[in-house]
Amino acid sequence: MTGDRALGLTYLRCELRHRSGQALCTAAGLAVGVGLVIVVSAASAGARNAQAGVLSGLEHQATSSAAASVIGGAVATASGLAARLGTWVAAAALAASFALAALLTLASVARRVREFGTLKALGWQARRITAQILAETVTVGIAGTLAGVVLGCAGTALVSALGPALTVSVTAPPASLPPQGDPAGGSRAPLGNDGPVAVPVHFSAPISPGIVALAVALGILGALLAGALGAWRAARLSPATALTRTA
Amino acid sequence: MYTLTGVTRTYRKGSQTVTALAGVDAVIAGGEWLAIQGPTGHGKTTLLQLLGGLDRPTSGTVLFGGQDLGVMTEPEIARVRATSIGFVFQTFNLIPTLPAAENVELALAPLQFGAAERRTRVARALDAVGLCDRAGHLPAELSGGQQQRVGIARALVKDPAVLLADEPTGNLDESTRDEIIALLEELWSDRGLTLVMVTHDSTVAARAQHIGQMRDGRLTVDGRA
Numbered sequence: 001m002t003g004d005r006a007l008g009l010t011y012l013r014c015e016l017r018h019r020s021g022q023a024l025c026t027a028a029g030l031a032v033g034v035g036l037v038i039v040v041s042a043a044s045a046g047a048r049n050a051q052a053g054v055l056s057g058l059e060h061q062a063t064s065s066a067a068a069s070v071i072g073g074a075v076a077t078a079s080g081l082a083a084r085l086g087t088w089v090a091a092a093a094l095a096a097s098f099a100l101a102a103l104l105t106l107a108s109v110a111r112r113v114r115e116f117g118t119l120k121a122l123g124w125q126a127r128r129i130t131a132q133i134l135a136e137t138v139t140v141g142i143a144g145t146l147a148g149v150v151l152g153c154a155g156t157a158l159v160s161a162l163g164p165a166l167t168v169s170v171t172a173p174p175a176s177l178p179p180q181g182d183p184a185g186g187s188r189a190p191l192g193n194d195g196p197v198a199v200p201v202h203f204s205a206p207i208s209p210g211i212v213a214l215a216v217a218l219g220i221l222g223a224l225l226a227g228a229l230g231a232w233r234a235a236r237l238s239p240a241t242a243l244t245r246t247a
Numbered sequence: 248m249y250t251l252t253g254v255t256r257t258y259r260k261g262s263q264t265v266t267a268l269a270g271v272d273a274v275i276a277g278g279e280w281l282a283i284q285g286p287t288g289h290g291k292t293t294l295l296q297l298l299g300g301l302d303r304p305t306s307g308t309v310l311f312g313g314q315d316l317g318v319m320t321e322p323e324i325a326r327v328r329a330t331s332i333g334f335v336f337q338t339f340n341l342i343p344t345l346p347a348a349e350n351v352e353l354a355l356a357p358l359q360f361g362a363a364e365r366r367t368r369v370a371r372a373l374d375a376v377g378l379c380d381r382a383g384h385l386p387a388e389l390s391g392g393q394q395q396r397v398g399i400a401r402a403l404v405k406d407p408a409v410l411l412a413d414e415p416t417g418n419l420d421e422s423t424r425d426e427i428i429a430l431l432e433e434l435w436s437d438r439g440l441t442l443v444m445v446t447h448d449s450t451v452a453a454r455a456q457h458i459g460q461m462r463d464g465r466l467t468v469d470g471r472a
Binding site for chain 1: 301322325328334345352353356357362401
């Protein structure tokens, strides 16, 4: 390892240790955002699976295709609404965690203005100071993102474990039913002829590698954006102004 | 070493224009020790910042070894600071999270030294200021005088041609002040440094070869404008 890299790593380690409270807050914020993205995505996938399970179950129970279509449409609308709401909640949580990371990074840069002025007086180029700030933020971002993945997986497992065993019962008097019969001319029995139809649906929230990869990418991107914002502020500082600024 | 010609520096402060330097002409020879005195707000620190390439003149030229600091790009001027100019600050300006040795090593980061050369230079610099046994201590674990010694080691570790000191004893008690000034004097004479020091303390200024007075943004050296 070169002396330059070793010094950079020492600086990074000492800064993170010294400002561990702020680093933990940033990492925790990102972890919550990333975790929510995973849980909500998995729950949405679970809802879609449950919807498919309901339709499949109704078909196996020889329900009329028109009735199945009506019920399936209602289920799809409900699960679609839930998925959209979940997506908005996850996006809001992620945006809040990015904003938190950015604000904490900017606050840290503001507190360290004189330090950056001193580094410039020592001959540090703006790009080296930028790299130092980015390294600090991205390290915290990676830690927060990994914690978020663990949190998301745990949350998803909890949703699957605590998810209720669903049973869809359909009882409809003939008058309230849509037009009977299978347009394709099939031999399905009309709904309601043999009493309620009970369809058991197992709800689980599956995690796909794609969702985890997306959440990781979003978490690290958020940390990079927050770091870039802070680094940009630090790089723009005039050394003379920075040195005379009180901490 | 330095040639200043018609140097002015003005700032905007709200709707007003403040003149910090109002036409400074001066020549500072290599190896010279110049102390600059004057009331607060009359341009001493601004002048020091221009000499260090931390700021640029509004008009006039600041030549350092024949190079005009006012027209250099930021990377070029950072390179000059990294190789040729050491700074000592009144408030020490050490990085609070780093031990003394790493604080000194920060000044070597822009230079292309290997790890062994860095360690040697840092050890030598700390030895020169009498702080070998404090290399692993954080600034908060050092006294004010020791912190300023670390600051001096950091300024000198790269063997600069110029040392610019802004009130280096301003935050120290009298006995520590005398120690620090004796150290700076020794380093100046041993290394052939050009030393420009801003100070309010006449006892400190009296040790310099030349005394400059800043008043209303103008500099007179040894009584001559």
